[in-house]
Amino acid sequence: MSSMLEPRGHAHRVHEVVEGRGSGTTDLVTSSWARCLKDYHLDPDKPLQPTVLAERALEERRKRSADVIDCAKLEMTTLYQQLGDRESAVVLVDTEGTILHMVAAPEFAREMGKVGFCPGAVWSESTVGTNGMGTCLVVGEPVAVRQQDHFFGVYTTLTCSAVPIFDPDGALVAVLDVTSRSQLMQQHSLVLLGMTAQMIENRLIDLRFREACPVHFHSRPEFVYTLHEGKLVVADDGSIRAANRSALFQLGYPSVHAIRGKKIDEVFQTTLADILQRSARSSFHPVPTFCTQRSNRFFVVAQEPATLSVPSVERAGTRQVVASLPPVRGPECAFGDDRILSQLNVAARVIARQIPVLLHGETGAGKEVFARALHKGSPFASGAFVAVNCASLPESLIESELFGYRAGAFTGAQRTGRRGKILQADRGTLFLDEIGDMPLTLQARLLRVLDERQISPLGTEETIPVDFQLVSASHRNLPKLVADGVFREDLYYRLSGLEVSLPPLRERADKRELLYRVLQEEAAGQRMTIDPDAEALLMSHPWPGNLRQLRHVLRTAVVLAAGDRLRLEDLPPALRQRIAARPEPMAVPPAALREPEAVAGSELGGDSGDDELAALNPVQASERAVLLGLLEQQRWNVSNVAKALDISRNTLYRRLHRLRIPLSHSDFPVQ
Numbered sequence: 001m002s003s004m005l006e007p008r009g010h011a012h013r014v015h016e017v018v019e020g021r022g023s024g025t026t027d028l029v030t031s032s033w034a035r036c037l038k039d040y041h042l043d044p045d046k047p048l049q050p051t052v053l054a055e056r057a058l059e060e061r062r063k064r065s066a067d068v069i070d071c072a073k074l075e076m077t078t079l080y081q082q083l084g085d086r087e088s089a090v091v092l093v094d095t096e097g098t099i100l101h102m103v104a105a106p107e108f109a110r111e112m113g114k115v116g117f118c119p120g121a122v123w124s125e126s127t128v129g130t131n132g133m134g135t136c137l138v139v140g141e142p143v144a145v146r147q148q149d150h151f152f153g154v155y156t157t158l159t160c161s162a163v164p165i166f167d168p169d170g171a172l173v174a175v176l177d178v179t180s181r182s183q184l185m186q187q188h189s190l191v192l193l194g195m196t197a198q199m200i201e202n203r204l205i206d207l208r209f210r211e212a213c214p215v216h217f218h219s220r221p222e223f224v225y226t227l228h229e230g231k232l233v234v235a236d237d238g239s240i241r242a243a244n245r246s247a248l249f250q251l252g253y254p255s256v257h258a259i260r261g262k263k264i265d266e267v268f269q270t271t272l273a274d275i276l277q278r279s280a281r282s283s284f285h286p287v288p289t290f291c292t293q294r295s296n297r298f299f300v301v302a303q304e305p306a307t308l309s310v311p312s313v314e315r316a317g318t319r320q321v322v323a324s325l326p327p328v329r330g331p332e333c334a335f336g337d338d339r340i341l342s343q344l345n346v347a348a349r350v351i352a353r354q355i356p357v358l359l360h361g362e363t364g365a366g367k368e369v370f371a372r373a374l375h376k377g378s379p380f381a382s383g384a385f386v387a388v389n390c391a392s393l394p395e396s397l398i399e400s401e402l403f404g405y406r407a408g409a410f411t412g413a414q415r416t417g418r419r420g421k422i423l424q425a426d427r428g429t430l431f432l433d434e435i436g437d438m439p440l441t442l443q444a445r446l447l448r449v450l451d452e453r454q455i456s457p458l459g460t461e462e463t464i465p466v467d468f469q470l471v472s473a474s475h476r477n478l479p480k481l482v483a484d485g486v487f488r489e490d491l492y493y494r495l496s497g498l499e500v501s502l503p504p505l506r507e508r509a510d511k512r513e514l515l516y517r518v519l520q521e522e523a524a525g526q527r528m529t530i531d532p533d534a535e536a537l538l539m540s541h542p543w544p545g546n547l548r549q550l551r552h553v554l555r556t557a558v559v560l561a562a563g564d565r566l567r568l569e570d571l572p573p574a575l576r577q578r579i580a581a582r583p584e585p586m587a588v589p590p591a592a593l594r595e596p597e598a599v600a601g602s603e604l605g606g607d608s609g610d611d612e613l614a615a616l617n618p619v620q621a622s623e624r625a626v627l628l629g630l631l632e633q634q635r636w637n638v639s640n641v642a643k644a645l646d647i648s649r650n651t652l653y654r655r656l657h658r659l660r661i662p663l664s665h666s667d668f669p670v671q
């Protein structure tokens with residue numbers, strides 16, 4: 001790569017600026033150049049490339065930052081798509097400057113690899129001089145390092161924007177960076193980067209405090225459940241354990257340490273139990289409350305902890321506990337991935353209150369399977385599950401398909417008329433797949449049906465009341481469609497009572513479990529083994545077509561396999577060609593989408609007072625099985641089980657009660 005100034009000319013300028021004889025840089029860059037010369041003794045005439053760690057050392061560092069990577073991956077993919085620049089890369093670096101994860105187009109990644117910009121490379125300021133990632137780590141605030149701002153001339157074709165990511169303790173844990181060839185994008189990318197960092201930080205709070213109640217608030221109700229909301233996590237006893245940036249800002253606390261440990265009623269003029277109760281009564285619409293300090297009014301929603309706190313595999317000290325947990329399964333499909341299970345859990349509660357659920361996910365990621373699982377576990381499970389693919393129907397047919405028509409309503413109509421899909425889904429679930437493809441004119445009609453809960457088939461004046469649960473799905477970016485004016489904003493908000501993102505197969509924690517499960521299904525129940533090299537290949541493949549593609553590959557492989565053993569040569573040649581190649585940084589399939597957080601939740605129907613085990617939905621049944629397994633293993637010692645799950649005894653007792661697990665103890669507390 002060539003620099004814009006001759007390398008020597010650039011080096012000369014660096015010296016001049018640091019010695020106070022040159023100008024044209026920001027204070028941030030001048031200070032960084034001074035550090036490079038005086039503290040790190042770097043010579044701008046002798047450019048250095050970053051050290052690239054060996055695979056094992058990189059894995060070690062990834063393990064250390066596993067939860068940050070977990071929270072960042074999907075957001076990084078979204079950011080990459082929002083930037084829409086194939087000559088850019090989005091990277092996450094740890095506190096030492098090591099690139100842990102990178103999202104880039106393969107061609108750009110290859111080219112960047114030549115200057116040592118690849119996973120495992122260490123971009124600290126002290127080794128490669130001024131650069132977005134390394135300099136951001138030093139100053140701890142957002143930085144933009146334009147082309148000529150780099151210390152070494154070899155990097156002056158690049159522009160970096162970087163922002164720090166802080167954990168719930170306020171410690172800097174990573175830096176998110178966009179590096180691009182374009183000089184123009186930095187302002188734009190800094191804004192998007194800042195938002196992405198905030199999303200990652202919010203996710204980190206959720207992940208680290210899953211056993212606590214999330215409390216969402218804002219002074220304006222429409223901002224609750226958005227990136228601007230304040231978020232607190234509150235333990236059973238009402239004490240605040242963490243707060244996001246917006247919460248600190250809105251409540252006027254300088255840092256998380258200033259608010260941590262305070263009781264929620266020291267902050268708001270109410271208790272946790274009261275907010276929980278009022279939130280449930282309002283179907284999780286924000287309820288007003290006042291701040292104790294300033295008599296400001298806020299709108300608040302509190303939720304019960306979203307999941308049974310199955311600890312993350314990576315969390316230190318919990319590995320054994322996880323390994324010993326019985327596998328968590330959904331009703332008819334493998335949902336061993338902790339995140340999916342948690343989403344299923346939240347979505348089950350939401351759908352039970354007839355709040356629409358919107359699923360995102362790449363093609364073949366299992367959106368319909370997830371929707372069916374939701375239906376099966378819902379109060380309308382005895383009704384029909386009616387799926388409509390809005391993309392596969394011609395525009396002219398969607399209307400009659402959805403709304404139905406009376407006999408003779410139009411030329412070609414069936415003589416008997418037709419009951420539309422919406423009516424078929426009465427007391428059941430309507431699944432609108434590829435909702436982004438619904439024509440604008442029909443969007444208005446659908447919105448009316450959702451608002452009025454009644455329908456008028458084509459060619460009739462009559463209105464028929466209808467009661468159904470709605471799940472919609474799209475692999476397209478609906479907010480973008482809204483921005484482009486092809487999707488109604490009001491419908492988008494109506495559909496997205498809860499947004500759930502299904503991770504692509506390559507990112508699922510239960511990938512191996514799924515692999516064997518699909519194999520067993522395709523082998524019609526016959527037990528099959530997979531040779532280690534074939535398994536390694538299947539596990540490392542990026543699967544752009546997700547579970548559907550995996551199923552097709554295994555379907556053919558099972559036919560080709562000799563007996564009950566699946567060998568490498570049974571796999572398609574295109575897959576085998578990847579072998580021995582070092583894994584590429586992830587190339588983003590064009591249709592991949594951002595995975596927004598689950599944004600609403602409500603109490604499970606289990607608290608309704610119905611004591612029948614049959615009343616448990618499949619998600620609760622899975623939770624129940626996990627708990628029973630763990631209780632058994634810990635010889636029914638409640639303290640040990642609570643400790644193993646990293647939740648309080650009270651929380652555990654409440655869960656046991658809700659999941660109808662009786663204890664012999666007479667002091668079984670009931671909440």
Ligand SMILES: Nc1ncnc2c1ncn2[C@@H]1O[C@H](COP(=O)(O)OP(=O)(O)OP(=O)(O)O)[C@@H](O)[C@H]1O
Binds near residue numbers: 332335514548
């Ligand atoms: N959890 C799962 N366990 C086993 N198989 C699954 C699971 N999820 C999805 N599949 C399989 O993957 C395939 C695609 O699933 P599904 O139709 O639900 O994906 P989708 O995301 O709705 O796809 P599209 O975006 O194309 O509509 C199906 O063959 C399904 O059986």
